[in-house]
Amino acid sequence: MAYKKLWSLVLLIAILLVLLACAASPSKAAYRLEEEGIALDRKEGKEAKVLPEYELSPPSPALSDSALYSKTAAGSSIPSPAPGSSGLKAGYSDDNSQFGYFVDFLDKYKDVEHYSYNISERISLKISDSNGKSIANARLNLSAGGKKLLSGLSYADGSFRFYPAALGEKYSEYEAEVAYGKSSVKASINRDGPRLVEIKVPASRLIPDPLPLDVLFVLDTTGSMGEEIERLKATIDIIHDNLQGLKPNTLVRFGLVLYKDRGDEYITKIVPFTADVGEFRKQLAPVRAGGGGDGPEDLESALDDAVNKMNWNKDGLRLAFVITDAEAHLDYGREYNYIKAALDAKAMGIKLFSIGTGGLPLAGEYLLRQISQLSDAKYIFLTYGERGESEGGAPGSVSHHTGSNFQTDKLEAIIIRFVKEEAAYLSDHPLFAEDDYYSAQKIDSEERDETLSKLFKDALGSLADYSTYRISAESTCAILPVFAADSDTSLAAEYFAERLMLAAAELKRWRTVERKDFQKILEELELQLSGITDPAKSAELGKILGAELTVVPSLFKRADSYELFLRLIRVSTAEVLAVSRAKIAFELGL
Numbered sequence: 276m277a278y279k280k281l282w283s284l285v286l287l288i289a290i291l292l293v294l295l296a297c298a299a300s301p302s303k304a305a306y307r308l309e310e311e312g313i314a315l316d317r318k319e320g321k322e323a324k325v326l327p328e329y330e331l332s333p334p335s336p337a338l339s340d341s342a343l344y345s346k347t348a349a350g351s352s353i354p355s356p357a358p359g360s361s362g363l364k365a366g367y368s369d370d371n372s373q374f375g376y377f378v379d380f381l382d383k384y385k386d387v388e389h390y391s392y393n394i395s396e397r398i399s400l401k402i403s404d405s406n407g408k409s410i411a412n413a414r415l416n417l418s419a420g421g422k423k424l425l426s427g428l429s430y431a432d433g434s435f436r437f438y439p440a441a442l443g444e445k446y447s448e449y450e451a452e453v454a455y456g457k458s459s460v461k462a463s464i465n466r467d468g469p470r471l472v473e474i475k476v477p478a479s480r481l482i483p484d485p486l487p488l489d490v491l492f493v494l495d496t497t498g499s500m501g502e503e504i505e506r507l508k509a510t511i512d513i514i515h516d517n518l519q520g521l522k523p524n525t526l527v528r529f530g531l532v533l534y535k536d537r538g539d540e541y542i543t544k545i546v547p548f549t550a551d552v553g554e555f556r557k558q559l560a561p562v563r564a565g566g567g568g569d570g571p572e573d574l575e576s577a578l579d580d581a582v583n584k585m586n587w588n589k590d591g592l593r594l595a596f597v598i599t600d601a602e603a604h605l606d607y608g609r610e611y612n613y614i615k616a617a618l619d620a621k622a623m624g625i626k627l628f629s630i631g632t633g634g635l636p637l638a639g640e641y642l643l644r645q646i647s648q649l650s651d652a653k654y655i656f657l658t659y660g661e662r663g664e665s666e667g668g669a670p671g672s673v674s675h676h677t678g679s680n681f682q683t684d685k686l687e688a689i690i691i692r693f694v695k696e697e698a699a700y701l702s703d704h705p706l707f708a709e710d711d712y713y714s715a716q717k718i719d720s721e722e723r724d725e726t727l728s729k730l731f732k733d734a735l736g737s738l739a740d741y742s743t744y745r746i747s748a749e750s751t752c753a754i755l756p757v758f759a760a761d762s763d764t765s766l767a768a769e770y771f772a773e774r775l776m777l778a779a780a781e782l783k784r785w786r787t788v789e790r791k792d793f794q795k796i797l798e799e800l801e802l803q804l805s806g807i808t809d810p811a812k813s814a815e816l817g818k819i820l821g822a823e824l825t826v827v828p829s830l831f832k833r834a835d836s837y838e839l840f841l842r843l844i845r846v847s848t849a850e851v852l853a854v855s856r857a858k859i860a861f862e863l864g865l
Contacts, residue, residue: 365630365686367655370648371436376740377648387638388605390614392649393440395745398464401473402433402453404480409433409700412590412624413455413476419446428624429453430651431592431700439466456481469848470743482701485526487591488518489548490694493532493581493627495574495599497539497567503598503632503657503686508559510687515552517691521698525592529555530585531562534577536604539566542573543580548587567601574603574642578616582625592697593625596655596690597646600632602639613642617649626652628693630686633657655689713737714836714858723863724774731771731778734855738826738843739784741853746824752785753822755807757839761832767864768830771839775828788822796820810842810849817846824852836860 370377378395385391402413413429417437424442429435439446449464451474458478496504511529518527531546546558578597587593603613620627627650629643635656644654715730717723739746746752754776759768779787796819807813808829817825827842837859843852 365655365657365689367653367689368644369653370644371651371653373740375742375746377644378745380644381641384637384641387641388602389638389641389645390605390612392438392614392618392645394438394648396440397436397438397470397743398449398466399471399743400429400435400437400451400462400464401471402429402435402455403473403475404455405475405477406479407475408480410455410476410480411592411701413453416452416454417449418452419449420444424449425622427622430624430626431697433700434651436651467847469850470845470852471850480701482523483590485524486698486701487588488521488525488527488694488698489530489585489588489591489593490514490518490527491530491532491548491581491585491593491595493534493577493595493597494562495535495572495577495601496533496562496564497535497572497601498564499567499600499634500598500632501564503600503630504562504564506686507598508556508562510685511556511559512552514687514691518694521695522702523698525698526550527552528588531555531558532577532581532585533562534573534580535566536569536572537607543576545580545584548585570601570636571604571606572599572601573607574599574601575605575607575609575611575613575616578613578627578646579609579611581627582616582619582623587623587625592694592701593623594628594652594694594697595620595625596628596630597643598630598632599639599643600635602636603642613646614649617646620650626650626697628652628655628690630655630657653693655686657686712838712856712858715863716860717862727771727774727859727863728778728781730857730859731775732782734839734841734857735775735779735782735826736784737855738841738853741855742843744845744852746785748783748785750785750824751788751822752779752824752826753788753790753817753820754779754826755813755816755828756790757828757830758808759830761830764830764832764837764864767837770865771830771837771859772828775826779826785824788820790820810844810851813844814846814849817844822846833858837864 368377370380374397381394400415402410402415404410409432410429411431411433413433414426415429415435416426417424419442425437427435439449447466449466451462451464451472453460453462453474453476455476456478458476460474460476462472462474464472492507494500494504494507515527515529518525528548528550529552530548531544533541533544533546535541535543546555549555549558574597581595581597605612617627627646629647629652631640631643631654635643640654640656647654713730713733715726717726754772757768757772757775759765776787779785796816807816808827810827813825813827817823823846825844825846827844829840829842831838831840839857839859841855841857843854844850845852
């Protein structure tokens, strides 16, 4: 009876909240702010639409459609269930690696209220020292036509990205000046050239000992965030202890920016960085969830404090984790909005990882992913013990990596992992990275062609999603024949080549170019089939075939399966845009 009464009360509250939401008059403010490539699109009088979770947040292309992560559909007022035995877990999306996928995500859900920043075109700079090691905190100035466009610091992996379409004027050439210590170097960048430009500084990198490592938690403390707050309290010592043993040796400092909303006990509250974990624990202990209630919270004020009011270190690593289950108030008319905060964080070499917790609506996810992508970080989503293929569901014929719907771990473990990854860029002992691949097994309930179709669509789709160059449905792509590295796999290679062509046509991620008279073209170029594995040669073939892109497949026979490597080549520059790998059971070949 108590259980039924509880849910009756919950249902009543839900109905009241819906009625209140319906009674609230829509905002009449409709404006568009255009500054530095930023625009705020606000829809006036548009009826809100509650969509199923899988529509709100498509899982990454490496994930199964059943990888749902929210506790309830966005907009629902039903409270979250208690965590299952698997506890509070987290998965993540790397929208900078899956760049093509992320650009499509932004376009697909562009009607949500947000500030826009045109990232559709991206050029990545990679800054290294004379020994080829990545340099963090190198100062980079980008200019064009004698005009300085932007300035910022490189991240731990030496990266610095910029977005030509967001910089306004249509420059075709840019000049980058990189300064590190007493050394400096200049590099010219062609806007239509390679998407990745490497710049080598004539000096050896210097790693401070100990390496300063600042970890900031930007924490929504409104009423629905109690579980996440308690989890952070319970695991801060675990996080601290794991970061103490990093290589290189680190000096870890923790800080807090707590935030609620206007009309609450406070809007923001700052806890300065401290290397004393006991002191930090003491500051965290009294934090309680409370307030809020109208959905959006004042995230932009919190980001302002996080970027501009914290005493960040100058020569180490700077990482922030923004944790919330709500979208941001964009109706406060703040001049310093979340896009500006993300761009300032990028200029200061701060990474803003974002963590979306259960029930986060689409508008909240959209903003969080923008913030993290612009600051070269990742978007993390929390799960609450949902079960999927990895935890007892029926396995299929095609899986990604280990067969899990998504890689998931406890929140604190993912935080530790990401911090370790950043530190490892400055170490001579990088972290071991697991191989990433798709696999296909023969199952009785599925025909061989059907299994291979699923596998090759996943693998080809991954190439488009991970491409560093924007691919549209109008892009032209030539799928080259499969090169068989072993003489006894030639029949399987021919069969897989045909299945790849069919899969590409069905996938419709690009326009597939037919390979007419391919053998004749090879003879004219005096090339063997093995020669097309060279990016320059495959690009040359792509030009003859009239394609912007080529997919270059290579087949190997391993002890327990075939392995098919796929590389996506941009024809105009012969650069490798993305790589995918598939393991195929012998029974699926010829």
